[in-house]
Amino acid sequence: MSATSYSGVLSQTKLLGSNLNCSTHRRFPTSCRLSERISTSRVFLSSCSSTSDKRNGMLGRSHHCNPIEKRNPVGQTFCSVGVCTHRGVDVESNSHATEERVGVLLLNLGGPDTLDDVQPFLFNLFADPDIIRLPRLFRFLQKPLAKLISVFRAPKSKEGYASIGGGSPLRKITDEQADALKIALEAKNMPVNVYVGMRYWFPFTEEAIQQIKRDRITRLVVLPLYPQFSISTTGSSIRVMQNIFREDAYLSRLPVSIIKSWYQREGYIKSMADLIEKELTIFSKPEEVMIFFSAHGVPVSYVENAGDPYKDQMEECIYLIMQELKARGTFNEHTLAFQSRVGPVQWLKPYTDEVLVELGQKGVKSLLAVPVSFVSEHIETLEEIDMEYKELALESGIENWGRVPALGCTSSFIMDLADAVIEALPSATAMSTSRNTSEAVDQDPMIYVIKMFFGSILAFVLLLSPKMLVAFRNKLF
Ligand SMILES: C=CC1=C(C)c2cc3[nH]c(cc4nc(cc5[nH]c(cc1n2)c(C)c5CCC(=O)O)C(CCC(=O)O)=C4C)c(C)c3C=C
Numbered sequence: 001m002s003a004t005s006y007s008g009v010l011s012q013t014k015l016l017g018s019n020l021n022c023s024t025h026r027r028f029p030t031s032c033r034l035s036e037r038i039s040t041s042r043v044f045l046s047s048c049s050s051t052s053d054k055r056n057g058m059l060g061r062s063h064h065c066n067p068i069e070k071r072n073p074v075g076q077t078f079c080s081v082g083v084c085t086h087r088g089v090d091v092e093s094n095s096h097a098t099e100e101r102v103g104v105l106l107l108n109l110g111g112p113d114t115l116d117d118v119q120p121f122l123f124n125l126f127a128d129p130d131i132i133r134l135p136r137l138f139r140f141l142q143k144p145l146a147k148l149i150s151v152f153r154a155p156k157s158k159e160g161y162a163s164i165g166g167g168s169p170l171r172k173i174t175d176e177q178a179d180a181l182k183i184a185l186e187a188k189n190m191p192v193n194v195y196v197g198m199r200y201w202f203p204f205t206e207e208a209i210q211q212i213k214r215d216r217i218t219r220l221v222v223l224p225l226y227p228q229f230s231i232s233t234t235g236s237s238i239r240v241m242q243n244i245f246r247e248d249a250y251l252s253r254l255p256v257s258i259i260k261s262w263y264q265r266e267g268y269i270k271s272m273a274d275l276i277e278k279e280l281t282i283f284s285k286p287e288e289v290m291i292f293f294s295a296h297g298v299p300v301s302y303v304e305n306a307g308d309p310y311k312d313q314m315e316e317c318i319y320l321i322m323q324e325l326k327a328r329g330t331f332n333e334h335t336l337a338f339q340s341r342v343g344p345v346q347w348l349k350p351y352t353d354e355v356l357v358e359l360g361q362k363g364v365k366s367l368l369a370v371p372v373s374f375v376s377e378h379i380e381t382l383e384e385i386d387m388e389y390k391e392l393a394l395e396s397g398i399e400n401w402g403r404v405p406a407l408g409c410t411s412s413f414i415m416d417l418a419d420a421v422i423e424a425l426p427s428a429t430a431m432s433t434s435r436n437t438s439e440a441v442d443q444d445p446m447i448y449v450i451k452m453f454f455g456s457i458l459a460f461v462l463l464l465s466p467k468m469l470v471a472f473r474n475k476l477f
């Protein structure tokens with residue numbers, strides 16, 4: 001079975017220095033009509049009653065443990081989970097002990113809704129120990145460092161978000177995907193609640209989990225919206241889940257199934273091939289177009305030291321898409337490169353910008369960019385690929401440029417996600433997790449205050465030293 005139980009995943013996501021050999025979806029899954037086995041006699045659509053605003057975004061966490069910075073655009077209210085079905089059956093008061101209530105939790109990265117959200121969003125991102133992986137001894141610097149980097153990076157990021165309309169489209173698109181998935185599952189006779197949990201912005205994963213608890217969900221499928229597994233994406237979200245589930249009597253007994261990666265699924269591969277085929281037809285000489293897969297990068301150390309399977313999975317994914325295209329009679333040349341590197345460390349190579357220049361120099365005239373690590377449009381497709389890379393490609397001698405849209409709510413893709421959920425349900429098991437000693441120490445409020453104190457002093461010293469400042473800025477941005 002492709003999805004694994006929570007405990008299985010957690011043992012693989014001991015993030016530093018351990019081997020992350022994720023098992024993945026087999027390529028041609030058999031359809032498993034679990035809907036016939038699970039009692040769905042009464043549909044349990046939750047009233048999405050917790051219209052928390054951004055001040056209350058994180059539920060049930062004390063301030064000292066909460067690394068998340070928040071902003072509150074005045075007057076904005078919204079559902080605390082990504083999908084508001086609003087069909088109004090109060091689950092708490094109507095629930096029967098024997099009744100199966102299935103939930104699907106979509107995990108995603110999240111993005112700033114407005115330009116004012118950019119810096120706090122970046123803070124949340126850089127405060128994640130799966131994004132900036134400091135040695136344990138220096139972990140106390142995580143948050144001061146996150147503050148520093150987020151403040152320095154915010155102006156550049158804001159420019160990017162401003163150029164795509166003043167915020168990230170991720171929340172809207174993910175909500176649409178959640179709605180579409182719910183409908184697809186209903187069509188397959190599998191009524192579910194679908195929740196959206198973002199890692200770095202609203203609606204946070206923590207909020208979605210609280211809603212799952214309020215809705216008394218009895219079985220949960222976790223579906224990260226990243227086709228390939230990386231420590232920095234799916235791994236990070238799973239770690240957040242692990243921390244919450246461990247502390248809660250109800251959640252720690254809840255049968256959970258996590259679909260860690262699904263890039264091998266036939267429906268996904270075929271949907272990607274469909275998009276590429278369609279986009280190729282726009283070129284005057286489709287057979288001469290270079291198919292240019294551009295994946296979000298990760299630092300090399302993730303793959304080489306921490307065993308992140310991301311690169312292997314990405315390469316296999318590209319292979320499968322190309323095989324599918326060949327089977328359809330499309331034999332274009334292709335290449336894979338990695339984009340969006342941040343900071344002074346080595347990232348996965350080759351880098352997208354360098355390859356574009358090389359291809360131009362080699363005389364490639366037509367190129368079709370295919371974003372491949374993410375299934376929604378976002379800043380790195382709309383700004384980085386459509387604007388920066390397109391300009392660079394044209395300057396480098398490439399004359400004809402195209403870009404495949406992200407899958408979004410493409411029906412064949414959503415149907416395949418629905419099948420993945422149905423196939424994953426039987427393997428749901430209660431997760432068993434125990435906190436390791438160092439994590440327990442991290443939660444101690446006294447130790448937290450001491451670490452923050454010394455970390456902040458160090459960060460200020462860095463900030464106030466002009467030499468350090470210049471070096472820092474030049475290296476990082
Ligand atoms: C598979 C996808 C992604 C991986 C792997 C990933 C790793 C990763 N990202 C950063 C730093 C940043 N990422 C940012 C935005 C961003 N990242 C992804 C996806 C992956 N990141 C998405 C979809 C988005 C866009 C969200 C949106 O608002 O549309 C940003 C912020 C934007 C910017 O300033 O460039 C940063 C910073 C690191 C360091 C990392 C691996 C360690």
Ligand SMILES: [Fe+2]
Pocket residue numbers: 296340
């Ligand atoms: Fe990223």
